[in-house]
Amino acid sequence: MMENEVYDLLIIGSGPAGMGAAVYAQRAGLKAAVIDRSPVSGGQVQSTYEVDNYLGLPGLGGGELSERFREHADRLGAVFITADVLGIDCGESGQSVYTVHTDQADLGTKAVILATGAVHSTLGVPGESALAGMGVSYCATCDGAFYRRSTVAVVGGGDVAVEDAVFLSGICEKVYLIHRRNQLRAADSLQKKLFSLGNVEVCWNSEVKEIAGTDMVEGVDIYDNQSGRLSRLDVQGVFIAVGIVPETRMFRGLVEMDEQGYILADETCRTSRKGIFAVGDIRKKPMRQIITAVADGANAVHSVQEYLNL
Numbered sequence: 660m661m662e663n664e665v666y667d668l669l670i671i672g673s674g675p676a677g678m679g680a681a682v683y684a685q686r687a688g689l690k691a692a693v694i695d696r697s698p699v700s701g702g703q704v705q706s707t708y709e710v711d712n713y714l715g716l717p718g719l720g721g722g723e724l725s726e727r728f729r730e731h732a733d734r735l736g737a738v739f740i741t742a743d744v745l746g747i748d749c750g751e752s753g754q755s756v757y758t759v760h761t762d763q764a765d766l767g768t769k770a771v772i773l774a775t776g777a778v779h780s781t782l783g784v785p786g787e788s789a790l791a792g793m794g795v796s797y798c799a800t801c802d803g804a805f806y807r808r809s810t811v812a813v814v815g816g817g818d819v820a821v822e823d824a825v826f827l828s829g830i831c832e833k834v835y836l837i838h839r840r841n842q843l844r845a846a847d848s849l850q851k852k853l854f855s856l857g858n859v860e861v862c863w864n865s866e867v868k869e870i871a872g873t874d875m876v877e878g879v880d881i882y883d884n885q886s887g888r889l890s891r892l893d894v895q896g897v898f899i900a901v902g903i904v905p906e907t908r909m910f911r912g913l914v915e916m917d918e919q920g921y922i923l924a925d926e927t928c929r930t931s932r933k934g935i936f937a938v939g940d941i942r943k944k945p946m947r948q949i950i951t952a953v954a955d956g957a958n959a960v961h962s963v964q965e966y967l968n969l
Contacts, residue, residue, distance in 0.1 A: 664766075664767070665756055665767040665768060665769065666690050666691060666692055666766065666767065666768040666769070667684075667689040667690045667691055667768070667769050667770065667963075667967060668680075668684055668689050668690070668691040668692075668768060668769070668770045668771070668772065668960075668963055669691070669692055669693075669694060669759050669766060669768040669770075669771050669772070670684070670691065670692070670693045670694070670771075670772045670774055671693075671694050671695075671744050671759070671771065671772065671773055671774060671775055672693075672694075672695055672702065672773070672774030672775040672776055672939070673693050673695040673697070673700035673701070673702065673729075673739065673774075674700075674701060674702025674703065674704065674774060674776045674939055674940075674952065675701075675702065675704055675728060675939065675949045675952040675953045675956070676774040676776075676938035676939025676940070676952035676953065676955045676956045676959075677693055677695070677700075677702075677772070677774035677938070677939070677956065678693075678700060678701075678728040678729065678731075678732055678953070678956065679728075679938075679952065679953035679954070679955065679956025679957055680693075680772050680774060680938060680955075680956035680957070680959055680960050681693050681732040681735075681737040681956070682731055682732050682735060682737070682956070683956060683957045683960035683961070684737070684960050684963075685732070685735035685736055685737050686735065687960055687964055689960070689963070689964075689967075691737070691738065692737075692738040692739070692740050692766075693732075693737060693738065693739050693740065694740045694742055694744055694759070694761060694766075695739070695740075695741065695742075696741070696742065696743045696744075697741070698739075698741045699725075700725060700728065700729040700732075700739070701721070701722070701724075701725025701726075701728065701729070702725075702776045702939075703776060703777070703903075703940075704721045704724055704725050704949060705721055705722050705725050707720070707721030707724075707800060707822075708720065708721065708799070708800035708822070708826045709721070709822075709826075710724050710949060712948065712949075712950070713949050713950055714950060721800070724949070740761075740763070740766075741763075742761035742762055742763040742764070743761060743762040743763075744759060744760070744761050744775075744909065745760040745761060745762060745909070746759075746760045746909055747759050747760070747771060747909075747910070747913055747935075748760065749913070749932070755769060755934070756768065756769060757769075757770075757771055757934065757935070759771065769934065769967060770934045770935070770936070770963045770966055770967060771934065771935045771936070772928070772935075772936045772937075772938055772956070772959050772960075772963065773907075773910060773914075773922065773930075773935065773936065773937045773938070773941060774937075774938045774939050774941070774956070775905075775906040775907065775941055776905075776906055776939060776940050776941065777903035777904055777905045777906055777940040777941065778903060778904050778906060779797040779798075779899065779900075779901075779902075779903060779904075780899075780901050780902040780903060780904055781899065781901075782814065782867055782899055782901060784867055784868060784869055784870060785868075785869045785870070786869050786870035786871060786872065786876075787870050787899070790870055790872050790875070790876050790897075793872070793874060793875050793876065794870075794872060794875045794876025794877075794895060794896050794897060795870060795876060795896075795897050795899065796896065796897070796898050796899070797898070797899050797900070798898075799813070799822075799823035799826050799827055799898045799900075800823075800826060802896075802898075803823075803826060803827050803830050803831075803898075804830065805896070806827070806830065806831055806895060806896040807830050807831070808830075808831065808832050809831050809832060809894075809895040809896060810831065810832055810833040810834075810835075810892075810893065810894050810895060811827055811831050811833075811834055811835070811894050811895060811896035811897065811898060812834070812835040812836075812837055812879050812892055812894045812896070812897050812898070813827065813834060813835070813836050813837065813897075813898045813900060814837045814838075814867055814897065814898070814899045814900065814901060815836075815837075815838065815899070815900035815901045815902075816836075816838035816839070816840060816842075816843045816844050816845065817843075817844045817845055817900070817902070818844075818845045818846055818849060819900040820836065820838070820845070820900035820901070821836070821843060821845035821849040821850065821852075821853050822845075822849060823898050823900050824836045824853055824856075824859055825849070825852055825853055825856065825859075827898065828856045828858050828859050831858070831896075832858065833858050833860070834856075834858060834859045834860070835859075835860050835861075835862055835892055835894065836853070836859060836860070836861045836862065837862045837865050837866075837867060837879070837881055837892075838861065838862065838863060838864075838865065839864065839865060839866045839884065840863070840864065841863050841864055843861075862881060862892075864883055864884050864885045865881040865882065865883055865884070866881065866882045866884055867879055867880070867881055867882075867897075868880045868881065868882050868889065870897055871891070875895070876894065876895055876896055876897055877893070877894075877895075878891045878892060878893050878894060879891070879892050879894055879897055903940060903947075904919075904920065905919070905920045905921050905922070905940060905941040906941065907920045907921070907922055907941050908920070910922070913932060913935065914930040914931050914932050914935055914937065915930065915931040916943075917943055921941060921942065921943035922937035922941050922942055922943065923943050924936065924937040924942045924943065926958060927958060927959075927961075927962045928942065928955055928958050928959035928962055929962055933966065934966055936959040936962055936963060937959075938952065938955035938956050938958075938959045939952040939955055939956070940952065942955060
């Protein structure tokens with residue numbers, strides 16, 4: 660990593676979108692590098708128990724899929740830099756080279772692909788932060804084994820929440836799925852699997868008001884928003900799966916975003932600033948899946964090539 664060299668492209672983030680961009684950048688012959696704070700690539704996919712909807716590789720574990728992505732990029736000669744990105748300097752008006760500031764060095768580049776992914780949303784209820792890591796978890800596949808033969812709760816109603824409940828049902832004695840509405844948002848195939856399980860109970864129209872416990876989780880207080888009834892579930896673990904928040908704070912003012920912080924970019928992945936592109940979970944789009952993230956990476960590199968040829 661040399662401060663005085665200028666890259667054609669720097670890719671910030673090494674999840675599926677960033678890895679897709681890395682592969683296509685190598686194939687395009689671009690002088691490119693991937694920057695990530697972690698030396699292990701994969702992003703959120705690493706903590707996915709089983710990926711059943713990635714074309715041609717059904718049933719593969721998220722960790723193994725991440726490894727395959729990285730091996731593919733390595734085989735093509737992709738360059739990886741382990742560093743924390745601190746910000747991006749656009750320089751003078753009309754300047755064609757951006758400076759990406761990291762905790763290791765300042766790097767010059769003609770184009771940037773933002774692929775920083777997203778983090779888990781929190782409930783913001785009493786007991787959640789105090790008991791984080793002591794019964795409160797945001798990753799069932801990471802922490803589920805600690806609750807073998809225990810009773811746990813999963814909070815949420817989307818694909819991730821249902822996947823977590825299904826996964827935990829094979830480990831835990833009892834699983835409660837707490838959802839604030841009267842129907843789930845998860846895919847039909849996931850719902851069918853969930854409803855076929857005898858040790859999973861869905862708490863409909865229910866909202867978590869507090870996670871109880873002193874040193875460890877001992878229960879969760881839920882509010883029935885139809886009857887107004889407040890009750891407690893005796894559980895040893897609470898797995899929260901209520902959405903994600905895009906990791907885009909450092910890019911505020913650099914590119915246009917919506918109110919939630921998702922970067923405004925179309926299928927070409929072009930942002931409001933020339934030479935900067937957004938891919939994966941940080942881009943405003945209707946569907947966020949591994950396959951669409953990888954596609955974003957390919958589309959973005961195509962757009963980078965067009966930009967560099969202008």
